[in-house]
Amino acid sequence: DTAVSQTPKYLVTQMGNDKSIKCEQNLGHDTMYWYKQDSKKFLKIMFSYNNKELIINETVPNRFSPKSPDKAHLNLHINSLELGDSAVYFCASSQDQGLSGYTFGSGTRLTVV
Amino acid sequence: GQQVMQIPQYQHVQEGEDFTTYCNSSTTLSNIQWYKQRPGGHPVFLIQLVKSGEVKKQKRLTFQFGEAKKNSSLHITATQTTDVGTYFCARRDMTSGTYKYIFGTGTRLKVLA
Numbered sequence: 001d002t003a004v005s006q007t008p009k010y011l012v013t014q015m016g017n018d019k020s021i022k023c024e025q026n027l028g029h030d031t032m033y034w035y036k037q038d039s040k041k042f043l044k045i046m047f048s049y050n051n052k053e054l055i056i057n058e059t060v061p062n063r064f065s066p067k068s069p070d071k072a073h074l075n076l077h078i079n080s081l082e083l084g085d086s087a088v089y090f091c092a093s094s095q096d097q098g099l100s101g102y103t104f105g106s107g108t109r110l111t112v113v
Numbered sequence: 114g115q116q117v118m119q120i121p122q123y124q125h126v127q128e129g130e131d132f133t134t135y136c137n138s139s140t141t142l143s144n145i146q147w148y149k150q151r152p153g154g155h156p157v158f159l160i161q162l163v164k165s166g167e168v169k170k171q172k173r174l175t176f177q178f179g180e181a182k183k184n185s186s187l188h189i190t191a192t193q194t195t196d197v198g199t200y201f202c203a204r205r206d207m208t209s210g211t212y213k214y215i216f217g218t219g220t221r222l223k224v225l226a
Contacts, residue, residue: 033213035216041150041199041219041221042216042218042219043156043201043216043219044216045213045214045215048211048213050211055211056208056211056213090155090156097212098146098205098212098213098214099144099161100158100161101146101148101158101161102148102156102158102214103158104155104156104157105155106154106155107155
């Protein structure tokens with residue numbers, strides 16, 4: 001069983017479209033995150049939810065909207081996609097505010113054309 | 114929060130050679146975590162260091178936390194092709210009572226057979 005699973009794995013879409021990425025974790029963790037990894041491999045936190053409550057909202061365009069229907073799921077919706085949104089988006093989860101490390105999903109490679 | 118600098122950015126070694134990556138911060142760190150990301154993969158948690166001067170080993174990997182808790186290193190003895198990937202350190206940051214991990218710039222290791 002995959003601990004943190006993301007769908008889709010690949011997403012190719014045109015500029016201006018709206019798309020969603022889904023994430024689910026079966027570890028019983030109480031905190032989930034979205035990270036963005038650019039072409040230079042920099043990993044940057046975007047959002048974090050703890051038990052369905054948004055606790056971290058970094059400087060991210062408001063075209064990005066996370067949603068957590070329950071503590072095992074965290075989705076990311078992106079409106080009006082731009083070329084610069086092309087990146088790999090990783091979902092992650094943790095317990096104890098990350099003191100035992102983060103468990104990452106396999107990533108969603110988003111390409112905006 | 115400030116990004117953590119890692120050096121070198123890239124390293125190519127012959128199989129069997131040793132490898133070290135360094136993580137440096139201008140501020141004192143409460144703890145430091147290390148992750149490995151294989152090419153095309155996702156970051157995987159390796160270890161956490163908490164105490165000043167702490168040294169931990171995992172087979173051929175040796176992790177150190179500086180005495181001043183401002184730097185950390187990961188040393189791999191006798192590299193193998195399976196060690197290929199990007200190694201990240203991550204420091205804990207607290208903003209508005211919420212903890213998150215900020216990832217370093219990463220060191221990409223290539224091992225030549």
